[in-house]
Amino acid sequence: NAGVTQTPKFQVLKTGQSMTLQCAQDMNHNSMYWYRQDPGMGLRLIYYSASEGTTDKGEVPNGYNVSRLNKREFSLRLESAAPSQTSVYFCASISLYSNQPQHFGDGTRLSIL
Amino acid sequence: QKEVEQNSGPLSVPEGAIASLNCTYSDRGSQSFFWYRQYSGKSPELIMFIYSNGDKEDGRFTAQLNKASQYVSLLIRDSQPSDSATYLCAALNDYKLSFGAGTTVTVRA
Numbered sequence: 001n002a003g004v005t006q007t008p009k010f011q012v013l014k015t016g017q018s019m020t021l022q023c024a025q026d027m028n029h030n031s032m033y034w035y036r037q038d039p040g041m042g043l044r045l046i047y048y049s050a051s052e053g054t055t056d057k058g059e060v061p062n063g064y065n066v067s068r069l070n071k072r073e074f075s076l077r078l079e080s081a082a083p084s085q086t087s088v089y090f091c092a093s094i095s096l097y098s099n100q101p102q103h104f105g106d107g108t109r110l111s112i113l
Numbered sequence: 114q115k116e117v118e119q120n121s122g123p124l125s126v127p128e129g130a131i132a133s134l135n136c137t138y139s140d141r142g143s144q145s146f147f148w149y150r151q152y153s154g155k156s157p158e159l160i161m162f163i164y165s166n167g168d169k170e171d172g173r174f175t176a177q178l179n180k181a182s183q184y185v186s187l188l189i190r191d192s193q194p195s196d197s198a199t200y201l202c203a204a205l206n207d208y209k210l211s212f213g214a215g216t217t218v219t220v221r222a
Contacts (some may be wrong), residue, residue: 031208035212090156103159106155
């Protein structure tokens with residue numbers, strides 16, 4: 001099925017550990033996004049990639065890095081996890097010229113102890 | 114100031130009524146606007162998008178855009194209990210897609 005696939009779905013880390021959240025889309029969309037969602041705060045943009053080879057900071061980039069590996073894949077890395085990064089992370093892809101202009105992944109629930 | 118602001122909720126409407134959701138954005142360069150529905154524990158799903166001034170209708174949903182006032186709204190007609198969810202407004206400016214905090218809607222049977 002076409003869509004956005006995020007892995008893992010759940011993860012528990014200890015403070016200071018590192019990890020990479022993976023995201024892949026098979027809709028041939030150019031733009032991809034990483035958001036975090038905390039209670040009552042909607043979706044806050046961490047980083048985005050307008051097209052393969054480009055990345056830009058969003059509202060809350062501190063403590064994160066990203067890689068747009070190719071057109072399909074956009075990963076998010078936490079180099080040294082902190083409890084403040086406990087959140088639900090969503091990846092999304094977009095193409096305004098598509099009949100299905102936007103898709104979100106199912107999310108990654110990340111807890112940092 | 115957040116780039117996208119939504120009217121604070123929660124919003125409670127009786128079944129069959131019209132639910133009205135409002136959103137303002139701060140960046141006049143924003144080109145396209147989106148409304149999402151998010152059920153608890155699920156990912157957001159796109160309901161509608163609009164990029165021209167005026168109204169856009171899709172079934173029971175109508176999106177309205179007024180670029181001069183930097184205002185976007187969503188009307189849900191004939192509200193159903195299944196419409197109970199959080200509704201998120203988003204603005205796209207040069208590939209940057211920013212969201213509001215969301216408005217929670219409850220439809221009373």
